[in-house]
Amino acid sequence: MSIIIRIPGSLKEWLDNQEEAVCQGNTIQECFNYLENNFPGFCDRIIDDKGEMSNVLIFLNGENIRNMEGLDTKVNPDDEIGIIPLAAGG
Amino acid sequence: MDAGIIDTIKQYASQKRFPDNTLYTSISVQNIEKIAVNYKVRSRDIEITALESDIVPERYTRNMKSLSVTDQAILLKSTVGIVGLGGLGGMATEILARIGIGKLILIDGDSFEESNLNRQLLSSHDKIGFPKAEAAEKRVREINSSVETRYHIEYLSENNGAHLIEGSDVIVDCLDNLKTRFTLEQAAKKNKSPLVSGAVAGNTGQVTTIFPEDSGLNLIYGNPGTLPEKGVEATLGTLPHAVALVSTLECAEVIKILLNKGGILRNKLLIINPFENLFEVMELY
Numbered sequence: 621m622s623i624i625i626r627i628p629g630s631l632k633e634w635l636d637n638q639e640e641a642v643c644q645g646n647t648i649q650e651c652f653n654y655l656e657n658n659f660p661g662f663c664d665r666i667i668d669d670k671g672e673m674s675n676v677l678i679f680l681n682g683e684n685i686r687n688m689e690g691l692d693t694k695v696n697p698d699d700e701i702g703i704i705p706l707a708a709g710g
Numbered sequence: 711m712d713a714g715i716i717d718t719i720k721q722y723a724s725q726k727r728f729p730d731n732t733l734y735t736s737i738s739v740q741n742i743e744k745i746a747v748n749y750k751v752r753s754r755d756i757e758i759t760a761l762e763s764d765i766v767p768e769r770y771t772r773n774m775k776s777l778s779v780t781d782q783a784i785l786l787k788s789t790v791g792i793v794g795l796g797g798l799g800g801m802a803t804e805i806l807a808r809i810g811i812g813k814l815i816l817i818d819g820d821s822f823e824e825s826n827l828n829r830q831l832l833s834s835h836d837k838i839g840f841p842k843a844e845a846a847e848k849r850v851r852e853i854n855s856s857v858e859t860r861y862h863i864e865y866l867s868e869n870n871g872a873h874l875i876e877g878s879d880v881i882v883d884c885l886d887n888l889k890t891r892f893t894l895e896q897a898a899k900k901n902k903s904p905l906v907s908g909a910v911a912g913n914t915g916q917v918t919t920i921f922p923e924d925s926g927l928n929l930i931y932g933n934p935g936t937l938p939e940k941g942v943e944a945t946l947g948t949l950p951h952a953v954a955l956v957s958t959l960e961c962a963e964v965i966k967i968l969l970n971k972g973g974i975l976r977n978k979l980l981i982i983n984p985f986e987n988l989f990e991v992m993e994l995y
Binding site: 683 | 796797799884886887888891912915929930932933939940942943948953981994995
């Protein structure tokens with residue numbers, strides 16, 4: 621099944637200078653694994669050594685996946701995963 | 711207001727022209743302060759009375775006609791709490807004092823250090839070690855003598871939050887860590903005040919507005935229990951143009967809320983990145 625992933629221009633190097641890519645999988649983690657095969661290093665940018673999403677906010681159709689099942693959140697065809705930097709500075 | 715005060719305001723008022731050549735009635739800062747001293751009344755009350763008589767305090771003439779005299783009087787009657795007086799909060803203090811918010815509550819327990827100089831408007835070489843809240847209060851007095859201030863050299867916490875922001879019609883979140891942002895949100899909800907929240911990391915920033923009944927920060931960041939204290943700014947730094955832009959957008963939200971005008975970013979996250987010319991509004995669910 622095809623899932624769209626969108627990232628802001630500031631992170632486009634993660635997807636070989638694209639802001640959007642198509643991925644496949646039944647969960648967010650599987651989608652990221654798919655992207656890792658096409659864009660090596662993708663998962664390392666999102667998930668730290670402890671398996672935490674430390675530097676990014678990940679949304680599935682606008683809902684933060686921390687409020688769902690995290691990386692195990694199930695996805696459906698045509699869902700959209702959005703990633704933005706976790707900004708907290710002032 | 712005493713009829714004598716209104717007559718005195720009218721006596722001191724004079725006819726002037728806007729740049730588009732239309733006429734308006736003006737009163738100078740000096741005369742407002744003179745009347746305030748003579749009648750032992752706050753100068754912001756003199757300004758409000760002048761505006762209600764269609765007389766524009768000269769310091770607000772360039773707010774007209776984007777704002778009406780009624781709008782300007784509403785702003786002067788309003789109280790805004792600014793929590794965090796570093797990059798975002800310093801700029802917010804500047805903008806909100808200049809546009810004529812009647813009272814600012816300024817909260818920060820921190821003092822300036824050299825690493826603040828790249829982005830914090832209120833910082834300068836001679837203010838290293840100086841309390842940020844005190845610097846903000848001093849700056850407001852320099853900019854707009856009609857704006858009242860209450861400042862607290864204190865960090866906001868669960869214990870003091872609701873007390874510190876008490877009386878705010880709107881609160882601006884200009885903090886630099888996630889834990890205190892969630893604490894402030896709880897305090898704002900307790901006070902039934904809308905909260906405008908902005909954050910920056912590197913070239914990227916974001917702004918949202920949270921009303922007391924909204925889910926708020928949880929929609930953006932998720933469950934706070936699992937979050938780190940800092941975001942990616944710990945790695946990317948905090949750049950001045952992104953800080954100024956996010957702060958400006960926060961102030962625009964404050965003004966829109968107070969005047970009930972424009973499109974408020976409620977349940978929406980405006981994401982900006984000036985390096986990528988990015989302005990994107992994301993719906994939050």
